[in-house]
Amino acid sequence: MAVAAVLSVAGGVTFNLISTQNPGTIAANIALQFPESTGLGINLLVATGLVLFVITFLVNFAARAIVARTSKG
Helix, strand or coil, X not given: CHHHHHHCCCCCCCCCCCCCCCCCCHHHHXXXXXXCCCCHHHHHHXXXXXXXXXXXXXXXXXXXXXXXXXXXX
16 A cells, blocks of 8 residues: 555546646556456456556567667667
């Protein structure tokens, strides 16, 4: 629970990246909502985790491509 409090104080995910408030993150949303979720809510959180995995994979793939391209020159 301490990790969830550090990740996000607010509930929910926002796309406003320039606000002064601490926005909710995908990881915090999963951590805070999972204990009381049932049925379709659990499926939604698992799908959210899959989206987070895909985003992480794409960022890592792009970073490796950039590093490989710059090390060749």
